[in-house]
Amino acid sequence: MAKYRIVAESWDEILSKPGEPLNYTRHRKGTVVEVPDAExxxxxxAGAIEPAGRTSARSSAAKAPTKVATKAPAKTTKVAADDSGADGEDSGDESTGDGQPDGEVERPKRTAPVEDWVEYAVSKGLARDYASALDRDALIAELS
Known part of the structure; x- marks a missing residue:
């Protein structure tokens, strides 16, 4: 048996023989193990393992942190001269006073009520009917 690195999140190696009670070992991503030749x-x-001496682009990419945008770009609007501040300049602040720009909802905590997640999903562009039909875990997955 040759040594291989687990590239998948995990691999359950079955150790028992047919007719015996189930016995297995769970190997986690990055672990180097000896894999039976038959497997x-x-x-x-399946993309679950790679030779232990080699580092593939897939495993390197999996280890690299990914950057995720958390806010939409700020809105820009033109302000008429009579709507500007006292000095004739636009303050550029479209905030509602709570630190959030108009129309943008802060991402709720994972344990927040589903209604909060629906409002957040709608602010990110999901249709209200679609978002309302999903449960909290499905909404979180949809928005990730």
Whole structure:
């Protein structure tokens, strides 16, 4: 048996023989293990393992942190001269006073009520009917 690095999130290696009670070992991503020859081709095709001495683009990319945009770009509007401040300049502040620009809802905590998640989803562009039909976990997955 050759040594391979687990590239998938996990792999459950079944250790028991047919007719015996189920016995297995769970190997986590990044672990180097000896894989039975009968399993090697299947696991490589599935993208679950790679030879231990090699670092693939997939495993390198999986370890690299990803940057996620959390806010939409700020809105810009033109202000007529009579709507400007006392000195004739636009203050540029479209805030509602709570620190959030108009129309933008702060991302709720994971444990927030589903109604808060629906409002957040609508502010991010999801249709209200669609967002209302989802449960909280589905909304979180949709917005991630």
């Amino acid at each position: 090697v081709d299947r696991l490589i095709r």
